[in-house]
Amino acid sequence: MAEIRMKVNGSVASLEVEPWVSLLDALRERLGVTGPKKGCDQGACGACTVLADGVRINSCLALAIQYDGREITTIEGVAHPLKEAFIRHDGFQCGYCTSGQICSAIGMLAEHAAGMPSAVADSGALSEAEVRERMSGNLCRCGAYNGIVDAIMEVSG
Structure with a gap:
């Protein structure tokens, strides 16, 4: 021990x-x-x-x-606008993956802001394709991906 x-x-x-x-x-x-x-x-x-x-x-x-x-x-312990954005955009259904999705999205936004590369980075702005690529390690069995991406896109500005 x-x-x-x-x-x-x-x-x-x-x-x-x-x-x-x-x-x-x-x-x-x-x-x-x-x-x-x-x-x-x-x-x-x-x-x-x-x-x-x-x-x-x-x-x-x-x-x-x-x-x-x-x-x-x-x-x-998360106090972040993504929580409300997930609700607004119906970014969850059963909710099992939601805590991991939100924590991952917060980390992903920080990585993007720090200039970490992505396989599909277009320009300085975060695109929908880049969000999907950067969040690909988080699965949602209910298929709420469109709402998840919409929530992240809203918060990313």
């Missing part, structure tokens, strides 16, 4: 974890933070996406011990 401390949604948390415990399991099972969902548990669906020091990650692929001393933000 190793003792780790991390700031989760603004509050410092200390917990003991085995070295093999994923960040997702530590958040959900040890800290009771249930926004990130366990979908595939292999990094393919994005339902577990959280922000680690502002960068989007699949928490099912991250070991909790790697994030000792770091700041983790889940949907519970």
Whole structure:
């Protein structure tokens, strides 16, 4: 067992974890933070996406011990216009993927603003095709992609 401390949604948390415990399991099972969902548990669906020091990650692929001393933000700690935009544009149906979608979109907007390249980048402005490419790691089984893209496009300006 190793003792780790991390700031989760603004509050410092200390917990003991085995070295093999994923960040997702530590958040959900040890800290009771249930926004990130366990979908595939292999990094393919994005339902577990959280922000680690502002960068989007699949928490099912991250070991909790790697994030000792770091700041983790889940949907519970997000205060961002994307939440309201998802509602306005019907960017969710069952809601299972929504927390990961929103956290991923926040990270994606930061990546775009920082000039990180994209396979379909057109110009300085974020295009619909680029949003779809940059968000391709987050799946929605209900098919609410049009609403998700519309919400992101609205917030991106």
